[in-house]
Amino acid sequence: MSVTLPQGFSAAGTTAGLKASGRPDVAVVANLGPSQAAAAVFTTNRVFAAPVKWSREAVADGQLAAVVLNSGGANACTGAAGYADSVATASRLADRLGAVVDNIAVCSTGLIGVRLPMDKLLPGVDAACDSLSTDGGAGAAEAIMTTDTVSKQAGVTVDGWSVGGMAKGAGMLAPGLATMLVVLTTDAVVDAAALDGALRRACRVSFDRADSDGCMSTNDTVILMSSGASGVTPEPAAFVDALTDVCVDLARQLIADAEGASHEISIDVVGAASERDAEVVGREIARSNLFKCAIFGGDPNWGRVLSAIGVTDAAFDADDLDVSFNGVKVCRGGQIGEDRSLVDLSGRQVRVTVDLHAGSDSATILTNDLTYDYVKENAEYST
Amino acid sequence: MSVTLPQGFSAAGTTAGLKASGRPDVAVVANLGPSQAAAAVFTTNRVFAAPVKWSREAVADGQLAAVVLNSGGANACTGAAGYADSVATASRLADRLGAVVDNIAVCSTGLIGVRLPMDKLLPGVDAACDSLSTDGGAGAAEAIMTTDTVSKQAGVTVDGWSVGGMAKGAGMLAPGLATMLVVLTTDAVVDAAALDGALRRACRVSFDRADSDGCMSTNDTVILMSSGASGVTPEPAAFVDALTDVCVDLARQLIADAEGASHEISIDVVGAASERDAEVVGREIARSNLFKCAIFGGDPNWGRVLSAIGVTDAAFDADDLDVSFNGVKVCRGGQIGEDRSLVDLSGRQVRVTVDLHAGSDSATILTNDLTYDYVKENAEYST
Numbered sequence: 001m002s003v004t005l006p007q008g009f010s011a012a013g014t015t016a017g018l019k020a021s022g023r024p025d026v027a028v029v030a031n032l033g034p035s036q037a038a039a040a041v042f043t044t045n046r047v048f049a050a051p052v053k054w055s056r057e058a059v060a061d062g063q064l065a066a067v068v069l070n071s072g073g074a075n076a077c078t079g080a081a082g083y084a085d086s087v088a089t090a091s092r093l094a095d096r097l098g099a100v101v102d103n104i105a106v107c108s109t110g111l112i113g114v115r116l117p118m119d120k121l122l123p124g125v126d127a128a129c130d131s132l133s134t135d136g137g138a139g140a141a142e143a144i145m146t147t148d149t150v151s152k153q154a155g156v157t158v159d160g161w162s163v164g165g166m167a168k169g170a171g172m173l174a175p176g177l178a179t180m181l182v183v184l185t186t187d188a189v190v191d192a193a194a195l196d197g198a199l200r201r202a203c204r205v206s207f208d209r210a211d212s213d214g215c216m217s218t219n220d221t222v223i224l225m226s227s228g229a230s231g232v233t234p235e236p237a238a239f240v241d242a243l244t245d246v247c248v249d250l251a252r253q254l255i256a257d258a259e260g261a262s263h264e265i266s267i268d269v270v271g272a273a274s275e276r277d278a279e280v281v282g283r284e285i286a287r288s289n290l291f292k293c294a295i296f297g298g299d300p301n302w303g304r305v306l307s308a309i310g311v312t313d314a315a316f317d318a319d320d321l322d323v324s325f326n327g328v329k330v331c332r333g334g335q336i337g338e339d340r341s342l343v344d345l346s347g348r349q350v351r352v353t354v355d356l357h358a359g360s361d362s363a364t365i366l367t368n369d370l371t372y373d374y375v376k377e378n379a380e381y382s383t
Numbered sequence: 384m385s386v387t388l389p390q391g392f393s394a395a396g397t398t399a400g401l402k403a404s405g406r407p408d409v410a411v412v413a414n415l416g417p418s419q420a421a422a423a424v425f426t427t428n429r430v431f432a433a434p435v436k437w438s439r440e441a442v443a444d445g446q447l448a449a450v451v452l453n454s455g456g457a458n459a460c461t462g463a464a465g466y467a468d469s470v471a472t473a474s475r476l477a478d479r480l481g482a483v484v485d486n487i488a489v490c491s492t493g494l495i496g497v498r499l500p501m502d503k504l505l506p507g508v509d510a511a512c513d514s515l516s517t518d519g520g521a522g523a524a525e526a527i528m529t530t531d532t533v534s535k536q537a538g539v540t541v542d543g544w545s546v547g548g549m550a551k552g553a554g555m556l557a558p559g560l561a562t563m564l565v566v567l568t569t570d571a572v573v574d575a576a577a578l579d580g581a582l583r584r585a586c587r588v589s590f591d592r593a594d595s596d597g598c599m600s601t602n603d604t605v606i607l608m609s610s611g612a613s614g615v616t617p618e619p620a621a622f623v624d625a626l627t628d629v630c631v632d633l634a635r636q637l638i639a640d641a642e643g644a645s646h647e648i649s650i651d652v653v654g655a656a657s658e659r660d661a662e663v664v665g666r667e668i669a670r671s672n673l674f675k676c677a678i679f680g681g682d683p684n685w686g687r688v689l690s691a692i693g694v695t696d697a698a699f700d701a702d703d704l705d706v707s708f709n710g711v712k713v714c715r716g717g718q719i720g721e722d723r724s725l726v727d728l729s730g731r732q733v734r735v736t737v738d739l740h741a742g743s744d745s746a747t748i749l750t751n752d753l754t755y756d757y758v759k760e761n762a763e764y765s766t
Contacts (some may be wrong), residue, residue: 047693047701047717077689079702079718112686113719215673215687216694289672289753290598290761297762303495304598306460310430311599318430319462334430335462336496370672372755378673379680 002137005155005164006187008032008227011136013143016124018072018110018117024143026124029183030066030097030132035228038064039196040105041203043220049076050083051106052219054090058105062192064225065099067183068125069144071168073110073117076218085116092122096129107181107221109146109168141166144181147377149257154249156242161188161230163242167250180207180254182222184246187230188239198240199224206247209279210366212258213374214287255366260373263295265350266364273359277314281354282365284308292370295350300325300343305354306334320357326350385520388538388547389570391415391610394519396526399507401455401493401500407526409507412566413449413480413515418611421447422579423488424586426603432459433466434489435602437473441488445575447608448482450566451508452527454551456493456500459601468499475505479512490564490604492529492551524549527564530642530760537632539625544571544613546625550633563590563637565605567629570613571622581623582607589630592662593749595641596757597670638749643756646678648733649747656742660697664737665748667691675753678733683708683726688737689717703740709733 004011011029018025031038040059042052058064068089075082090104097104108116131139141151145168155164169180190198203222224243234242255264267285272278285291288308294301302323309321323331325343332338350369368374387394394412401408414421423442425435441447451472458465473487480487491499514522524534528551538547552563573581586605607626617625638647650668655661668674671691677684685706692704706714708726715721733752751757 045690045693046695046699047689047704074686077686077714077718079716112684112690113714115719213672215671216690218686218690218693288598289596289757293758293761296758299762301495303457303460303601306430307428307495307599307601310428310601312429316429321430331460331496333462335460336498370758372758374672375676375679375753375755375758378676379682 001155002141002153003029003164003166003183003185004134004137006162006185006227008187008229009185010132010134011140012128012131012133013139014124014127014131017120018070025070025072026121026128027069027140027143028066028093028128028132029140029185031064031225031227033227035189035226036063036065036103037190037192037195037226038062038224039192039199040221040223041199043217045216045218047218049074049108049219050078050086051075051108052221053083054086055105055107055221058102063103064105065103066093066097067105067107067223068093069107069181070121071109071144071146073108073114074112074219075108075116076112078115082115085118088118089121089125092125096126105223109144109181109219112218137164137166144168147259152250152253154246156245158238158242159232161232161234162186163246165246165250167254169254180220182250184224186226187228188226189228189231189233190226190239194236195224195226198243201240202244202247205244206251209364210251210255211283211286212255212368251366255368258368259377260371261368262371263348263350263369265295265352265367265369267367268351268353268362268364269356270353270362271355271357271359272361273315275361275363278361278363279365280312281309281314281356282363284312286365286367289370295345296369296371298345300330300340300345302331305352306331309354314356315358316356322355324353384538385524385536386412386547386549386566386568387517387520389545389568389610391570391612392568393515393517394523395511395514395516396522397507397510397514400503401453408453408455409504409511410452410523410526411449411476411511411515412523414447414608414610416610418572418609419446419448419486420573420575420578420609421445421607422575422582423604423606424582426600428599428601430601432457432491432602433461433469434458434491435604436466437469438488438490438604441485446486447488448486449476449480450488450490450606451476452490452564453504454492454527454529456491456497457495457602458491458499459495461498465498468501471501472504472508475508479509488606492527492564492602495601520547520549527551532640535633535636537629539628541621541625542615544615544617545569546629548629548633550637552637563603565633567607567626569609570611571609572611572614572616573609573622577619578607578609581626584623585627585630588627589634592747593634593638594666594669595638595751634749638751641751642760643754644751645754646731646733646752648678648735648750648752650750651734651736651745651747652739653736653745654738654740654742655744656698658744658746661744661746663695664692664697664739665746667695669748669750672753678728679752679754681728683713683723683728685714688735689714692737697739698741699739705738707736
């Protein structure tokens with residue numbers, strides 16, 4: 001159930017001393033082959049970190065030998081010197097693995113605007129290489145945590161091949177990609193172009209729809225590597241399905257552990273004229289601070305849902321909107337529906353269903369409530 | 384310093400019993416003429432309240448005799464019956480004033496999805512009419528408060544004519560218009576078309592740039608009425624200037640009293656390729672929960688500013704961005720600038736300056752921090 005579930009991968013996590021907490025902070029995931037096919041998606045933020053710039057170039061040819069990841073510093077907004085740090089990190093790992101530097105991806109997470117202490121990071125890369133193992137997935141997953149309270153791993157096995165993955169991210173979790181680093185592995189035989197297509201399809205309905213706090217990071221990276229070690233070439237659809245399952249599983253784990261959250265909210269938008277409309281409506285609701293505070297307060301405040309829907313350009317008639325909280329349709333036809341006191345929001349899981357009555361498409365956005373603890377964590381994070 | 388500062392207006396506030404608190408909840412502002420020229424702008428939310436629907440029609444001919452406003456219920460998402468309530472409210476005031484019902488605007492504020500208790504509201508309208516007075520502005524301003532802690536009034540006098548105004552709004556303060564009701568009055572001689580143009584210009588740089596929590600209301604209304612009682616026809620530019628001054632004053636009062644806020648934040652975006660770019664960048668920063676939490680925590684977290692800028696389509700190069708907090712340029716050229724410990728965010732006023740280095744246009748967005756008290760107020764508002 002990790003990046004080392006598929007055959008042909010080794011991984012490790014180690015403590016380089018980048019974090020004040022003294023917890024593990026450097027991870028390596030290496031592809032032992034025979035294939036080195038790879039694909040990746042990155043943040044669409046125009047302010048992006050040095051490792052994102054480097055890794056985009058590294059994966060452009062569809063080949064990766066390994067990924068090195070660090071927590072304890074995002075290496076974003078650090079200029080040419082920061083970029084050189086990412087190159088130096090890749091070089092060190094390439095040297096240790098006997099790989100080409102252009103086949104090494106680099107991921108960083110932590111505070112923006114702080115240089116990485118290379119005198120600690122590079123020895124950390126060495127130490128991780130020394131402990132690489134085919135059951136090192138759990139250690140790697142632990143080493144990429146920032147404000148995460150638990151490590152995130154997932155995996156599925158299908159007819160002789162597997163997909164595994166790990167993720168980190170608990171804040172700055174937003175559109176496009178949640179603020180997160182994700183490494184996905186497979187031993188299925190899939191070429192780089194097919195990996196790329198499958199990854200984009202899987203992300204679109206998983207990480208892209210996890211929107212905890214509306215803030216898009218400078219460092220989001222999702223990397224997918226195939227070792228081909230199973231020797232099995234899966235049906236394309238079966239591969240997409242398995243990959244999507246792993247991504248959805250990881251996305252749910254991210255939302256479940258989002259900073260300070262007391263509720264995990266699934267916003268199901270149905271009856272939409274297009275999938276895009278459903279997504280736009282779900283995301284607008286997910287970003288309404290008033291809605292998020294209401295859930296925290298146990299209040300099925302459908303007025304705040306309607307006022308969020310109303311600022312979108314989705315197809316709907318305000319007099320047709322239905323809104324349910326945990327199955328109780330408190331708003332019917334844009335007006336007062338069932339008694340709101342019938343809604344129980346005391347559990348951690350909340351399901352909000354919006355029927356636009358404008359078509360047959362749908363989408364689900366995952367989000368969290370807005371709590372005292374969210375404010376506390378994010379008011380104190382860098383100080 | 385209120386809606387009754389200009390000649391030719393009477394106003395009153397009264398307690399009809401719409402609020403559990405027993406505080407004043409119905410206000411009337413009447414135009415005594417000789418002119419009844421008027422203009423208004425409304426929420427652009429596609430889910431809009433019954434009084435907005437009514438008042439849009441009422442002001443369409445550029446004439447208003449009076450406005451009746453209630454707190455204690457938004458009359459939004461209340462269907463045909465709710466619309467009938469707005470019409471009945473206008474009718475009652477028209478009867479009492481001897482005015483045409485189509486010249487009466489109606490504004491409501493409070494919870495969405497709850498019918499107004501008309502058996503209390505209509506007697507409240509009568510009572511307000513009984514106490515209309517040419518110094519009743521302060522009472523009217525008090526009667527439209529919801530979670531406001533202070534009433535908001537403003538006014539300027541220029542060469543024999545005046546502009547006055549009152550506003551309410553402390554939450555759901557967002558784009559386009561902040562969640563608010565505003566009534567503006569003038570005794571200058573200005574026709575309806577000129578009032579409309581002046582009002583749109585003034586709103587664009589005042590209420591439209593006050594964005595406390597990113598949530599757009601269903602009820603936002605800004606009404607401007609001219610009595611022409613001064614007999615003075617001002618220069619158009621002088622009128623726009625005076626009106627803008629009053630609107631900016633009221634917008635600042637709204638932000639100063641926003642729910643739970645501990646900081647009033649002015650985001651000045653300069654060096655933009657267009658005023659629109661400056662506004663887009665300022666608004667994106669104003670809506671970043673991470674940025675808002677950082678300010679609450681006294682943390683000049685410029686990384687969160689850059690990551691917000693990066694999701695916009697404004698013209699800029701990430702390597703050219705400068706960000707200052709209270710005058711200390713903590714980010715220069717997209718990288719670490721002055722020592723962040725030089726920034727003092729302990730005061731209530733915070734000024735964030737972003738230089739895009741992409742042109743010569745600028746805009747200022749006003750917003751607030753995200754605090755425990757914001758969450759508390761909005762988690763408990765309707766329960």
